Amino acid sequence: MNGVDFWPPSTLEVVFLLLGLVAVGSALLVVTTRQLVHAALWLVVCFGALAGCYLVLTAEFVAWVQVLIYVGAVVVLLLFGIMLTRAPIGRSDDLDSGNRVVAAVVAVATAGVLVGVVVGGFQHAYAELRPGAGSAEELGASIFRNWVLPFEALSVLLLAALIGAIVLSRTDIKGRR
Amino acid sequence: MIASLVVVLPFAGAVLGLLLPRHPHGRSPADNLAANKRAAWFGVVPTALSTALVGWLAWENTPSTSVLTKIDTGGIAITVGLEVAELSVLTAMLVGVVALAVQVYSVGYMRGESRYPSFSAFISLFTSAMLLVVFAADLLVLYVGWEIMGLCSYLLVGHWWEERANSRAAIKAFLVTRLGDVGFLFGIFVLGFAAGSFRIADIMAADIPEPTLVLATLLLLAGVAGKSAQVPLHTWLPDAMAGPTPISALIHAATMVAAGIFVVARLYVLFPQPTLDVLGVAAAIGMLGAALAAFAQNDLKRVLAYSTISQLAYMAAALAGGARDAAVFHLVTHGAFKALLFLCAGAVIHHVGSNLLGHMGGLRRSMPVTFTTMTIGYAALIGLPPASGFFSKDAILYGLERSSSPIQLVLYGSALLTVGVTGAYATRAWLMTFFGTGKIQALPEPAPGTAHVFDGREAPLSMLWPMGVLAVPALLLGFTDAGEFHLAPAVTALAVALLGAAFVYVIWRGAPERDPARLLGPFRDPCEQAFYVDRLYAAVFVRPVLALARGVVRTDDDVVDGAVRATGRATVGLSGLTRHLQNGNAQLYVTGVLAGVLLIAVGAVVLG
């Protein structure tokens, strides 16, 4: 539509595709690996690759937040979970349920439908990248000017989640009989 | 304008009579008497005013039409209006006088009865409805009155509903007349749509093709046969005698049953020859059969009921033979003398405490007034000069003699024979009631429906006065039309009637203790059972319908309800199958949900 051809791809596109490939590949490993801890580690790789994708897409602030929260916090939390539930460290063959084949079919079908729809819908869409559009300055201004209220609501939500998690994990708080 | 007052006054009386008499509430005998007194005023005064207004209309004698409003129905409009014409004023006069007499008579007859207020209110409502039929300018308005009459007949026949037979009789009367009314309503529709209007004047002026007319009038005839108790829908009338006697006098002798004849007379120009022939055949069968049945009855009121059927068939025969004026004349005189006969019969039953002729006898000394008035009534019924029946029957016979109808011979022969039988049964009833030795015995406990205990005296004044007043037109009404008198048919009829009467007298004279009905010999039983028509209907219609109803009930129980129950069972069974899917594995559920979402998305993409 706007005359930008798919071939040859620009350097940025090549980088993005490579990063995307890494992300999808490590994600696949997350859901197929037979070692629980490896899954968490592959998740780190996947999130890191995604952060790279965000950087390519000029969303710097989101990329750093991704690295900080996902890689730094979420994965560590998950590792703690693995440790606390005394999951077997090392290879274990019963990580997949008997539902695997059906799950694969549904997943492939989902991929087919989504990719088909996305390709059909955004074939000619082309995003002009503008460095600095996702900088901390711009996003900070936007959040504290236009999104203050949801932001505050979200802080309350976080507080609630915090209290909820504490209540759930402490053993000395009994439910009301 | 005056006509609407005539119609509305009894209606207002009915409303007041239903709502007010029981204030203040109380159930003691004294309260009952007070309520009955108030109800009597509500019943008598509006009817009297209404009758007086009809008298004014008759004196004024100017045909007029007044329209209250026109109801737009989207199709053919309904004109709510009244029409005053000679025929309607004449009939209304009859209705008013008889209704007034019956209202006054009921005050005495129903003395101390706790449901008298509603009784008199229903009589008022009935009077109003009948006057509406008489004055209606529109067929649908007429039909409204026609149906209210049927409702009142049902309510009043079943007045003593504690007795199961009475409520059965009421239901029978209601259902049989309703059967005819279905035809009547459709007849009205056919006429209305053929003429493009329901106004009687418009319909009579319209140019309706003959086949449509034959169809419409035959349908109307079904309603006429139902209301006027003509063959083959006559069976309800003898059973309707279960109602109080004043009701029999008003509704089942003088007015409602005459409404059918009135409608035919009102719409006479519409009736083509084929319909009249059908009417004639039914009338010829009805008049002779009913007269024979009357001869064999043992119940005084049933004698009079069959006599009513026979006399109504007379009028129908006159209509079929083309003698409309004679039919209307007989309608009026019959209304007067048959109401009189019923009122007298009520006095006799009141006195004796029984309906059965076998329990009566020798009453002429203890009830002189009743004897005199009832003798006048019987004379009019037989057609003895100078009573009114003599003249009206003469007019009918003269009309039938001159008739150009294809079944003229049948009609005339049947009419003449019926005159003889009428003389016979009237004489029999008269002799068995008033002559011979008294067989009166007090009944131990008066059952509801058979009035009151024997008190050995003449009836109270409130009952005697109406009888006396009605005896005057029964005796003298004939002279108003004496100018049309024809000697030859009169002499023939008189001779035949006297022959029948003398025959019965001779038989009775031989053995006063025994019923002259034995004269019929082997035919006595068929006559008493009215030729088994009731049994025939029970076999042909009632039992199959009951069987069908039972079948429907069974179908409803087994098929319809069975389907519902089976649905429930099938659902439970199927859920027993599908619940195995609920194995508690949440992943399986999510898989199903996602697969479903996917299918919907694919469907939306492909089909959208």
Add this chain to the structure above:
Amino acid sequence: MHVVYPAVVAALLFSVGVYGVLARRNTILVLMSVELMLNAVNLNLVAFDVWLRDVLHSGQVLTLFVIVIAAAEVGIGLAIVLAVFRTRKAIELDRLRELGEP
């Protein structure tokens, strides 16, 4: 940058997440797969925000919100998993079927 590239990567990532949710027995692995799906959404949000040049930056702001909510979700989820583990001595999804029809 063609919008199709990030969109396709996101779609594939999402599908991988779907597979993980449906096929893994271990509840913690299922939570990881949910995180994958959320990240696919995030990628989409960022890509479309860049493409549409939204003045409010709603796409990127929403991405931040989603990250916050995901963190909360993982916290709560892990607490629930721990509670379940404490009472049932198992976190395998196909062994937790007390709600099934007998």
